[in-house]
Amino acid sequence: MQIPSAILTLVIGMVLALGGLWIGQNINLLPIDASANAPIYDELFKVLFTIGSILFIGIVGLLVFSLIRFRRRSGQLGDGLAIEGNLPLEIFWTAVPAVVVLFVGLYSYDIYDRMGGMVEAKDVIHAFWVPEFRLKQDVIPGQPTQLSFTPTRTGRYPIVCAELCGPYHGGMRSTVVVESPEDWDSWYRDNAKAAPEDETLTIANA
Numbered sequence: 001m002q003i004p005s006a007i008l009t010l011v012i013g014m015v016l017a018l019g020g021l022w023i024g025q026n027i028n029l030l031p032i033d034a035s036a037n038a039p040i041y042d043e044l045f046k047v048l049f050t051i052g053s054i055l056f057i058g059i060v061g062l063l064v065f066s067l068i069r070f071r072r073r074s075g076q077l078g079d080g081l082a083i084e085g086n087l088p089l090e091i092f093w094t095a096v097p098a099v100v101v102l103f104v105g106l107y108s109y110d111i112y113d114r115m116g117g118m119v120e121a122k123d124v125i126h127a128f129w130v131p132e133f134r135l136k137q138d139v140i141p142g143q144p145t146q147l148s149f150t151p152t153r154t155g156r157y158p159i160v161c162a163e164l165c166g167p168y169h170g171g172m173r174s175t176v177v178v179e180s181p182e183d184w185d186s187w188y189r190d191n192a193k194a195a196p197e198d199e200t201l202t203i204a205n206a
Contacts, residue, residue, distance in 0.1 A: 016058050024050025034132040034157060034178070036150035037115055041134035044111040051100060120145070127162035130176055136162055151178040 024046045033042060070080070120138040128147065129136040137147045161172035179187065 016054050016061075019057060020050045020054030023053040030134075031132050032153065033134070034151055034153040034155065035130075035135065036152060038132070038134040038152075040111060040114055044108060047107060048104065051104065125163075126165050126172070129160045129162035130157055131160070132157045133176075138163075151176075154178050154180055154183075 027049070029049070030042060030045060033039065115135070120140070125141060126139040127136055128139050128145075132153075133149055133151070135147065135149055137145065139145050155178055157176045157178070159174040159176055161169055163169075165172065
């Protein structure tokens with residue numbers, strides 16, 4: 001008994017969706033999360049990774065199936081049948097990517113806005129980036145730029161310039177040092193400048 005193509009397509013689609021969802025939720029390719037902003041960004045990454053996994057597996061699977069199913073058979077010398085003008089298929093592969101791109105764009109904008117990213121001008125020069133914090137902020141010389149975040153793990157984390165800013169772009173690196181409150185207080189006490197002693201200035205009248 002041959003399974004109807006509509007049912008087979010529905011089953012394959014469900015398997016792809018569930019498989020992509022499992023991959024997106026269980027495979028983590030990001031560095032360790034070390035700030036309160038990270039979970040918000042990771043939320044977006046999981047959605048994008050899920051969509052990407054579904055598309056990748058689906059496209060590669062269809063390609064492999066086509067290579068096997070429609071391969072040139074022994075003794076076949078001519079071209080295959082010229083099939084064109086499948087309107088439902090053209091509508092499908094135009095509508096689905098459009099919906100996906102619109103969803104990703106709106107969702108990305110929402111995440112970016114929630115992270116406080118809607119504060120910069122158009123002429124970007126640098127981009128302050130700490131991967132473990134999931135933070136990236138455009139920085140323009142001469143223009144005050146504020147970025148607030150809450151670290152959640154002690155350690156040393158690299159600061160990277162994420163935009164091609166000039167010939168020394170590769171050397172624009174530094175480090176964020178996150179210490180416990182106790183270590184910070186100890187460092188502050190050891191390095192605080194001593195308060196100047198009170199001095200009395202006496203002026204004698206001539």
